[in-house]
Amino acid sequence: MASDTLLVSGGRVLRPDSDVVEADVLVDREDGRIVEIGPDLATDRDADETLDASGGIVMPGLVNAHTHAAMTLLRGYADDKPLDAWLREDIWPAEAELTAEDVRAGTELGLVEMIRSGTTTFADMYFHVPEVVAAVDEAGMRARVGHGVVTVGKDEEAARADVRESLDVAREYDGAADGRIRTAVMPHSLTTVDEPLLREAVAEAHADGIPVHTHANETRDEVEPIVAERSERPLAYADDVGLLSEADFLAHGVHVDETEIDLLAEREAAVVHCPASNMKLASGIAPVQDLLDAGVTVALGTDGAASNNDLDLFDELRDAAMLGKLGADDASAVPAEAAVTMATRGGAEALSLPGGRVEVGAAADLAVVDFDAPHLAPAHDPVSHLAYAVRGSDVRHTICDGQVLMRDREILTLDEDEVVETARRRAVDLVARAE
Ligand SMILES: CSC[C@H]1O[C@@H](n2cnc3c(O)ncnc32)[C@H](O)[C@@H]1O
Numbered sequence: 082m083a084s085d086t087l088l089v090s091g092g093r094v095l096r097p098d099s100d101v102v103e104a105d106v107l108v109d110r111e112d113g114r115i116v117e118i119g120p121d122l123a124t125d126r127d128a129d130e131t132l133d134a135s136g137g138i139v140m141p142g143l144v145n146a147h148t149h150a151a152m153t154l155l156r157g158y159a160d161d162k163p164l165d166a167w168l169r170e171d172i173w174p175a176e177a178e179l180t181a182e183d184v185r186a187g188t189e190l191g192l193v194e195m196i197r198s199g200t201t202t203f204a205d206m207y208f209h210v211p212e213v214v215a216a217v218d219e220a221g222m223r224a225r226v227g228h229g230v231v232t233v234g235k236d237e238e239a240a241r242a243d244v245r246e247s248l249d250v251a252r253e254y255d256g257a258a259d260g261r262i263r264t265a266v267m268p269h270s271l272t273t274v275d276e277p278l279l280r281e282a283v284a285e286a287h288a289d290g291i292p293v294h295t296h297a298n299e300t301r302d303e304v305e306p307i308v309a310e311r312s313e314r315p316l317a318y319a320d321d322v323g324l325l326s327e328a329d330f331l332a333h334g335v336h337v338d339e340t341e342i343d344l345l346a347e348r349e350a351a352v353v354h355c356p357a358s359n360m361k362l363a364s365g366i367a368p369v370q371d372l373l374d375a376g377v378t379v380a381l382g383t384d385g386a387a388s389n390n391d392l393d394l395f396d397e398l399r400d401a402a403m404l405g406k407l408g409a410d411d412a413s414a415v416p417a418e419a420a421v422t423m424a425t426r427g428g429a430e431a432l433s434l435p436g437g438r439v440e441v442g443a444a445a446d447l448a449v450v451d452f453d454a455p456h457l458a459p460a461h462d463p464v465s466h467l468a469y470a471v472r473g474s475d476v477r478h479t480i481c482d483g484q485v486l487m488r489d490r491e492i493l494t495l496d497e498d499e500v501v502e503t504a505r506r507r508a509v510d511l512v513a514r515a516e
């Protein structure tokens with residue numbers, strides 16, 4: 082019997098095979114793992130802490146496998162443009178004014194939003210990584226973080242320094258926050274990092290067992306120049322520079338052809354589908370069902386809050402299922418169960434992090450979703466509701482690594498009012514400096 086326990090009682094548990102069964106979940110808070118799942122554990126255990134899940138679904142904490150959390154500060158700052166114009170005309174000039182304190186404030190706002198909507202784990206590509214690490218540590222979440230590298234437009238010395246920073250922070254912070262933080266080297270994309278430095282960064286990362294995360298095949302404007310210049314598809318180039326290894330994960334993968342899908346499956350690199358960002362920037366529709374059929378690990382990401390415009394992964398779940406059908410011209414494509422799996426187990430596997438399943442021995446990363454709201458009545462099929470009807474605001478409790486981060490919709494690890502107020506103030510100042 083574990084010595085320090087948390088009991089999640091009275092709910093229905095979403096099992097890894099997508100069955101939903103009435104059961105309590107007993108967690109060892111010391112090692113952060115699930116120790117028992119079964120009916121009526123409440124009657125024969127005195128747990129140190131209990132969470133009431135009655136009427137709700139106990140599911141794996143959601144995994145937001147691609148975001149830039151601090152971009153909450155730029156939410157609504159620039160809309161209705163395609164990726165390239167949006168980045169060059171609005172986002173990059175504003176980001177040039179970001180301070181470390183801004184990144185801390187924007188990240189904390191992002192974490193509050195994610196915890197509120199049941200996300201326990203995320204991948205973050207941004208600047209000022211020590212601030213991101215400190216925020217994740219305080220919030221109690223799990224993350225794979227990294228410094229995003231852009232070398233185009235920089236002189237040799239500045240470009241090298243950017244690569245060095247990505248490698249240095251990846252080495253320094255791997256295992257931080259009692260192991261809840263892991264890292265990756267994060268070249269921004271195949272077109273914004275020059276080939277020699279991209280090769281160096283990937284080789285050094287892999288030599289140290291560090292995965293690589295990048296944006297890839299997001300827009301036609303990004304794919305066409307690579308094909309024109311190199312006479313090969315972008316992912317053939319990515320493979321050639323070595324960044325399709327098993328632990329690597331690519332954001333977007335919208336414009337991938339059959340050869341690239343086969344390559345991803347063969348190399349076992351994962352794709353993070355970001356449907357809301359792809360729709361808002363009119364980047365295109367990723368062939369998600371084709372990727373799944375080929376055996377590629379597919380996860381879900383919100384991307385940053387400036388292209389989404391929120392960090393609620395339940396929105397992504399629904400968007401992925403809906404857009405997957407539209408893209409395949411087939412209403413049976415990306416069914417509810419597949420969407421829920423992408424948002425949970427697919428994310429954990431893509432990021433090579435614990436979690437993603439409610440089973441004995443797994444990490445106690447959980448979301449408890451209330452099924453009381455009118456938009457969830459009746460509940461013929463809970464998995465259908467998780468994909469098509471649940472909203473982030475239906476999440477009642479969020480638990481990561483055995484620690485309760487949100488209890489009865491109250492965030493316990495961060496001061497939500499202060500986080501929101503600080504982010505509001507810093508966002509106003511940031512935008513004033515950028516204009
Ligand atoms: C170098 S840190 C990360 C970098 O990525 C930018 N970004 C945000 N959303 C997207 C997207 O959809 N595609 C490519 N790049 C994106 C972000 O603003 C940072 O500059």
Ligand SMILES: [Zn+2]
Nearest residue numbers: 296332384385
């Ligand atoms: Zn992105």
